[in-house]
Amino acid sequence: AQSVSQHNHHVILSEAASLELGCNYSYGGTVNLFWYVQYPGQHLQLLLKYFSGDPLVKGIKGFEAEFIKSKFSFNLRKPSVQWSDTAEYFCDALFFGNEKLTFGTGTRLTIIP
């Protein structure tokens, strides 16, 4: 079955540390991939997306993600996190043939000043 997995449920980092949040999907066909963020008290916002082309995509607020097809992964990275990055992060996938978004369970990121 098509699925999206985020194995890190809660990540705690100090400011200026580097970040990598894992996302893996299960599907043999074409896939569109997204990362969304939800800051406390706010609704979801799109961080970045991958449809095709360059597998390294850059998003807002200094985030980037790399699509590695052989590993079925789309990990989110940021070289140096800030306290304001404290939020919950969702990896989502759109599997061709099934046009609905499939969500990961989310990763809570806590940045310690």
Place this chain on the structure above:
Amino acid sequence: DTAVSQTPKYLVTQMGNDKSIKCEQNLGHDTMYWYKQDSKKFLKIMFSYNNKELIINETVPNRFSPKSPDKAHLNLHINSLELGDSAVYFCASSPQQGESYGYTFGSGTRLTVV
């Protein structure tokens, strides 16, 4: 035991009709949301309710009216359906306004207007 459930999963209807999509959560969350997956496949917020009170109302046509009879339910009623309303609509909930963790999505409702 589904945490956030939406009904129906699929809805095909003619232009001009009025339809409702229901959402229920059994997580005890205070805040519920409706999102629309737009033509570019992104999620766009439509409405947010906190404990039956409207918090967010983005630029959405007046034909869309959310109704929250209690904090476990947030229904979406759409009047005079148009072709452009065809999309997938997602309901979601989170524990409290001001607290982002535990955000849970429904599985979506695919609306097709013909």
